[in-house]
Amino acid sequence: MNKPVLGVLASGRGTNLQSIMNALNNGQFSAEIGIVITDKPQAGALERAAKAGIPNICIDRKKYGTREDFEKKLLSVLRKHNVEHIILAGFMRILSPLFIKEYKNHILNIHPALLPSFTGAHAHRDVLAYGVKISxxxxxxxxxxxxxxxxxxxxxxxxxxxxxxxxxxxxxxxxEHIIYPKAVELYLKGKLKITGRRVLVKE
Structure with a gap:
């Protein structure tokens, strides 16, 4: 039986990528990371992937005139590596509806706040500014x-x-390093059911 193929998109150090790789190595779930893609050439995720022997590439957003051109390149690389499911691991780009349509309900993301509060790129700053007691x-x-x-x-x-x-x-x-691998595990084992806005976990 073929393992599901993941594509990981990252922009930074790649610590959430590392947590996914660790979970794979520990047998928490069965999958293959087909490709790691970053949008920044200096992203640490590239080095982590290279050390693990995982194919990796930088698709530098600055080299593409439009988001559409950038996303076309992303999709072509994902298809080339037979990616079935996308894991966003600190990927600091908003994906267009056209991209999302290609992988509808097959893209997972982790956000550093308790959604639906404090969306966007500056969650920790906004949490502290608002004065909440729990994040x-x-x-x-x-x-x-x-x-x-x-x-x-x-x-x-x-x-x-x-x-x-x-x-x-x-x-x-x-x-994040605890719950992201757990969520990927539940997802890959087919235990998640989307019902409206709710995600139900099946036994």
């Missing part, structure tokens, strides 16, 4: 909106009085 992280399916897809799993993290963006981000990241 956390959310794994969700990607839809055409910004951080608006059906929620799979969440983890809560207390916000401390002396927190900075960096200290809060570090504690939230610890939880």
């Amino acid at each position: 956390g992280c959310t794994v969700h399916f990607v839809d055409e909106g910004t951080d608006s897809g059906p929620i799979i799993i969440q983890a809560a993290v207390p916000v401390l009085d002396d927190d900075t963006e960096e200290s809060l981000a570090a504690r939230v990241l610890q939880q």
